[in-house]
Amino acid sequence: MQEKDEIILGIETSCDETAAAIVKNGTELLSNVVASQIESHKRFGGVVPEIASRHHVEQITIVIEEAMKEADVEFDDLSAIAVTEGPGLVGALLIGVNSAKALALAHSIPLVSVHHIAGHIYANRLQEPMEEFPLLALVVSGGHTELILMKEHGSYEIIGETRDDAAGEAYDKVARTLKLPYPGGPHIDKMAAEGSPEIDLPRAWLEADSFDFSFSGLKSAVINTLHNAKQRGIEINPNDLAASFQESVIEVLVEKTYRAAREYGVKQVVVAGGVAANKGLRGRLTDRFANTGIQLSIPPLWLCTDNAAMIAAAGSIEYQKGKRADMKLNGNPGLELEAF
Amino acid sequence: MKALAIDTSNLVMGVSVISDNKIVGELTTNMKKNHSVRLMPAIANLLGEVDMQPGDLDRIIVARGPGSFTGVRIGVSVAKTMAWSLNIPITGVSSLEVLAQNGKYFDGAVCPLFDGRRGQIYTSLYGNIDNRFQLLQDERIMQLVDWIDTIKDKSRKVLFLGNDLPLHREKIEELLGDRAVFGQAADHNPRASELAALGVARDGENPHTFTPSYLRLAEAEAKWLANQKK
Ligand SMILES: [Zn+2]
Numbered sequence: 001m002q003e004k005d006e007i008i009l010g011i012e013t014s015c016d017e018t019a020a021a022i023v024k025n026g027t028e029l030l031s032n033v034v035a036s037q038i039e040s041h042k043r044f045g046g047v048v049p050e051i052a053s054r055h056h057v058e059q060i061t062i063v064i065e066e067a068m069k070e071a072d073v074e075f076d077d078l079s080a081i082a083v084t085e086g087p088g089l090v091g092a093l094l095i096g097v098n099s100a101k102a103l104a105l106a107h108s109i110p111l112v113s114v115h116h117i118a119g120h121i122y123a124n125r126l127q128e129p130m131e132e133f134p135l136l137a138l139v140v141s142g143g144h145t146e147l148i149l150m151k152e153h154g155s156y157e158i159i160g161e162t163r164d165d166a167a168g169e170a171y172d173k174v175a176r177t178l179k180l181p182y183p184g185g186p187h188i189d190k191m192a193a194e195g196s197p198e199i200d201l202p203r204a205w206l207e208a209d210s211f212d213f214s215f216s217g218l219k220s221a222v223i224n225t226l227h228n229a230k231q232r233g234i235e236i237n238p239n240d241l242a243a244s245f246q247e248s249v250i251e252v253l254v255e256k257t258y259r260a261a262r263e264y265g266v267k268q269v270v271v272a273g274g275v276a277a278n279k280g281l282r283g284r285l286t287d288r289f290a291n292t293g294i295q296l297s298i299p300p301l302w303l304c305t306d307n308a309a310m311i312a313a314a315g316s317i318e319y320q321k322g323k324r325a326d327m328k329l330n331g332n333p334g335l336e337l338e339a340f
Numbered sequence: 341m342k343a344l345a346i347d348t349s350n351l352v353m354g355v356s357v358i359s360d361n362k363i364v365g366e367l368t369t370n371m372k373k374n375h376s377v378r379l380m381p382a383i384a385n386l387l388g389e390v391d392m393q394p395g396d397l398d399r400i401i402v403a404r405g406p407g408s409f410t411g412v413r414i415g416v417s418v419a420k421t422m423a424w425s426l427n428i429p430i431t432g433v434s435s436l437e438v439l440a441q442n443g444k445y446f447d448g449a450v451c452p453l454f455d456g457r458r459g460q461i462y463t464s465l466y467g468n469i470d471n472r473f474q475l476l477q478d479e480r481i482m483q484l485v486d487w488i489d490t491i492k493d494k495s496r497k498v499l500f501l502g503n504d505l506p507l508h509r510e511k512i513e514e515l516l517g518d519r520a521v522f523g524q525a526a527d528h529n530p531r532a533s534e535l536a537a538l539g540v541a542r543d544g545e546n547p548h549t550f551t552p553s554y555l556r557l558a559e560a561e562a563k564w565l566a567n568q569k570k
Contacts, residue, residue: 043564050409050558057413061424062548075425091410094376095417101380102421106394327380 006079007071008319009103010312011064013096014088014116016047018059019308022071026316029126030071032309035059038183045182046172049089056095064099067308075107082315085113085325086335087143093331101327112318113325114311115340117144118156120272122317123303123310132267132295138257140281141273142168142185145213145253147260148337154317156337159260160211167249168275170215174222174245178238188242189278195239197247199225204252211260218248246280254284261294268295277304342392343399344383344422345536348375348415349407349435350454351503354532355382357390358540363533365390370503370529375414383418397428401539403530404432405553406462406479407454412552420547429544433535434553436479439501440466441534442527444473448497455504456481462555463487467496481555484508488515497521503528 005024012019016037022030037055041047068074083100086093097113104111121137124130130153137148145167147160165173168185175184178191201221204214222245229236261269271285282298289296303310347354353375356366365386369378387394402419405412412435423430436452443450443466453463464479477491491498492515500512501523512520557565 044560048558048560051560053409053413054552054554054558057417057420058551060417061420064421065424065548091413094410094414098376098380098414098417099421102418103425105380105384106422106425327384328377330374330377 006316006319007073007077008312008315009064009067009078009081010308010310010315011081011083011096011100012116012119012306012308012311013056013060013092014084014086015092015306016041016052017306018056018063019306020064020067021307021309021312022067022073023126023309023312023316026313026320027125029309030073031067032307033063033067033070034307035063042182045176047089049091052089053091053095056092060095060099064103075103075109078107078109080110080112080315080319082112082114082312082318084116084119084311085329086332087116088331088333090331090333093333097329097331101329105327110319111325111329112315112323113329114314114318115335115337117146117148117272117337118154118314118340119310121148121150121270122314123272123299123307124270124297125313126303126309127299128297130268130270130297134264134266135268135270136257136261136264136266137270137272138253139273140167140253140271140275142166142172144273145215147211147257149264149266154321156340158338159264160213160256162213162215164214164216165219167213167215167253168273170219170249171275173219177223177226178242185275185278188246189280191239191242192246192280195237195241195243197240197243199236199240199244201225201244201248203248211256213252213256215249218245250281250284253281254288257285258288266294268297271296271298272304274305277301341398341540342396343401343536343540344387344397345401345532345539346379346383346415346419347403347435347438347530347532347535348379349403349405349412350530352529353378353382354530354535355379355386356532356536357386357392358533358536361540363536366531366533368529368531375411379414379418394422394426397426399423399429399431399540399544401431401433401536403435403438403535405435406481406555407435409554412554416550416552420550424547430547430550431539431542431544432550432553433538433542434464434479435530436462436464437466437475437538438535439530440464441538442501442523442531443499444468446499446521448499448521449476449491449494450499450501451491453500453502453504453508455507456556459483459485461487461508465491479555484511485515488512492516499523501527
């Protein structure tokens, strides 16, 4: 007898993207719909939580319907609904969570909750197998910079994290200093490609055995460099400054990831999160892990930013483990990965 | 017609089920407890109590605001999703109109209100004209004192309703004197049964395009618009 395919609907509303997707058997993407609000938030130079929540409630059913139509699935076909429980903006999370619960009740479909970062990691599984454990994940985004060790599916141990700003946060702050439009990260990446990293900026290695990160000192150094140059009437090439900043971030990210991979004897390194879309970072990681016997997996750009396909993929793991959420599920803005 | 009515727009959480113009079930709480956690279990329980499946419903009715922005969105998200996925219409009713129903037999004007912070209130005015209880003044958010100024030249008594009244009662008494009448404890909770009764008599809307009625822009948006005008 042929086993029924596992079909999961993923829903993600943790920040400024309203997203729904359908994933088959945990690895096969059938549809991936994202309604981005970036144009709306641009006016304010960053995501405004109340406005994000308003957009989510306007978009939510439209996005889910589109994902289901594109994948050609009906409610009866769904094995489960997977929704981001946290972390994220509380008002934004609530829309996805309540919408998912309403669907689960209306059609008697099992509900699973997903940690947003687990989602970012499992975005990789839609592209390449993730079966080589232990596995190391480098998660870099606007809110996160973490090294996560996975001994098996669905098990997460944070072995390194940022002590101050996340890498993406540092990018945004430096972009604001350079008066670049929001969101600043991609602009710096582009400018860095045009400039050369000849300005001396610090690298925060912290203690020799630590896999933690720190980017606030670097951010301050960039601001000071600009300030001092201005006072002395010296012109600084912004492309060179962007390149130097990016060089400093990437060098630390790549080296710490490599050292952690060696120390824990991992077979596969997975890169995840919005900053994984950064071309400079992708290139340097690829070079560093070449001919090391460690498999490096970086999802394509469109899977690095927030989407619901990754939530469905991570949801599949939870579903297979038999974990279920009930009608009391709530959005949890500070949800921790290790507790999850 | 069988319909489910949901109100999470303010502190009172209400759910009710109406079947052929008979209210068959109603659940109301008035506590500072998370609607996001409690709404879906309340719906599941009430449907179970009245022996109904979600698939039996012909319509979802929701209090669309004004009220707590987050509160309104919880109810509206659930209502939109249930209506769309069950392929049935959604009907929105003003949260103020629901509350005003508690005074529909009052001989005079009825003023439902929710606190809007910084001296402001969300409010409107209802009353009986030609034996029909209807809207007399459009809903709005404004300073309480300006609102009282708007309604004070009418000679009728005004019944004030709403759980936020303790914040404003003194000022209202000062401005309106004995023309102001205040509801009793049971009159201040909006009732989901009233919401259901209002909703079944109205047109259904498309769940995809259904939006809450906030009556107020997000603060960042208001500031941005003000700056654009400069
Ligand atoms: Zn993310």
